[in-house]
Amino acid sequence: MIRQQLFYQLLYGVLSLFSLQVFASVAFADMPEYEITIRNHLFHPSTLVVPAHTKVKLVIYNQDNTAEEFESYELNREKVIIGGHKAAVFIGPLDPGVYPYFGEFNPRTAQGIIVSE
Amino acid sequence: MLINSVIIILSEVLEAAILIALLLVLTRQLNMHWHWLIAGTSGGAALSWIYGVFLGDVSDLFGGVGQEVVNVLLQMGIYLCLSLIIYVAASLRVNQVMRNTVYGAMVLATMFVITHEGAEIYLFLSGFWGASGAAVSVYSGAAIGLGIGCSLGVLFFVLFTWVPDRAAKAITLAVLALVAAGVCLQTVQLLVQANWITSSTPVWDTSILVGEHSVGGQLLHVIFGYEASPSGIELGVYLLSLTFSAALVLLPRTIEARRPCWAQPLAK
Numbered sequence: 001m002i003r004q005q006l007f008y009q010l011l012y013g014v015l016s017l018f019s020l021q022v023f024a025s026v027a028f029a030d031m032p033e034y035e036i037t038i039r040n041h042l043f044h045p046s047t048l049v050v051p052a053h054t055k056v057k058l059v060i061y062n063q064d065n066t067a068e069e070f071e072s073y074e075l076n077r078e079k080v081i082i083g084g085h086k087a088a089v090f091i092g093p094l095d096p097g098v099y100p101y102f103g104e105f106n107p108r109t110a111q112g113i114i115v116s117e
Numbered sequence: 118m119l120i121n122s123v124i125i126i127l128s129e130v131l132e133a134a135i136l137i138a139l140l141l142v143l144t145r146q147l148n149m150h151w152h153w154l155i156a157g158t159s160g161g162a163a164l165s166w167i168y169g170v171f172l173g174d175v176s177d178l179f180g181g182v183g184q185e186v187v188n189v190l191l192q193m194g195i196y197l198c199l200s201l202i203i204y205v206a207a208s209l210r211v212n213q214v215m216r217n218t219v220y221g222a223m224v225l226a227t228m229f230v231i232t233h234e235g236a237e238i239y240l241f242l243s244g245f246w247g248a249s250g251a252a253v254s255v256y257s258g259a260a261i262g263l264g265i266g267c268s269l270g271v272l273f274f275v276l277f278t279w280v281p282d283r284a285a286k287a288i289t290l291a292v293l294a295l296v297a298a299g300v301c302l303q304t305v306q307l308l309v310q311a312n313w314i315t316s317s318t319p320v321w322d323t324s325i326l327v328g329e330h331s332v333g334g335q336l337l338h339v340i341f342g343y344e345a346s347p348s349g350i351e352l353g354v355y356l357l358s359l360t361f362s363a364a365l366v367l368l369p370r371t372i373e374a375r376r377p378c379w380a381q382p383l384a385k
Contacts, residue, residue: 066245085176093316
């Protein structure tokens with residue numbers, strides 16, 4: 001009985017912690033937005049310059065008719081974008097540097113870099 | 118193209134295979150039926166197909182981050198199921214209700230993990246449907262990747278049978294707790310990606326030792342949620358998750374030990 005009560009109390013505590021984090025979001029206004037297009041399994045532009053130490057919104061528009069996965073180990077981002085759809089990926093704040101990314105479904109051709117300066 | 122296909126399918130399948138292998142190990146140790154696997158895999162396959170078909174519309178929800186939100190829900194579902202399993206498996210007295218709950222939790226955890234991985238596999242493979250040249254290499258690569266992934270899962274299962282019986286359950290629960298912590302970590306990363314949590318600078322960078330690209334790094338990532346450069350909040354959530362799992366195991370025993378001797382259950 002006590003065991004059960006404690007378990008539920010702990011569960012409640014963890015869930016509260018999770019919900020606190022979810023609603024402690026940052027204001028979305030004034031965030032620089034950049035568009036990257038996927039055409040014929042290639043990223044356009046393949047080199048994108050973004051401001052350093054700033055949160056940036058990437059809108060990835062997949063103009064092919066097959067899905068592509070935007071992935072980057074350096075940026076720690078992974079997202080599937082269906083053909084003909086757009087998707088939003090938030091990156092940053094980034095230290096100045098070069099951050100490569102690739103399309104996991106077509107890694108040989110779909111490659112690009114994000115330069116933060 | 119074949120190699121790409123193998124690698125992609127392998128990494129997706131591996132995540133599911135490791136978790137399922139771990140649950141099968143626990144099934145063996147608790148002397149439960151393994152038939153939850155059938156319900157879990159078939160339910161998961163069906164759900165992943167549905168998720169894959171509707172991913173485009175789902176993605177557009179919540180201001181473009183619908184995919185992250187659904188994945189977070191799936192991961193949290195897995196985490197709750199794993200926590201429940203850890204709690205019951207570590208319990209001193211287990212009745213039939215608790216056993217049934219564990220059985221249900223294993224079905225759900227399997228379904229959720231297969232849905233998460235299966236949707237990506239479905240999307241990758243459906244893109245090459247009808248593309249005559251590439252299709253053969255892509256689909257054979259997928260079959261090979263699936264085979265390797267399942268074999269690694271079996272290997273993982275067999276490794277656990279080598280552990281001496283006395284330590285077996287403790288080690289299984291410890292690994293399960295680590296996998297659960299890895300699931301929590303993935304949840305945090307998804308929330309950062311969706312901009313629902315602010316990210317912070319990495320605390321350390323061990324990519325010199327084990328890079329995330331490497332085979333070892335990928336394996337460590339799948340089993341333990343290894344991150345070469347974790348941020349403060351990722352680290353915090355990982356440790357919190359481990360602490361919670363430890364509490365699930367240790368608290369009942371501490372309470373039991375502190376009962377006055379006249380309230381202790383009679384020895385069987």
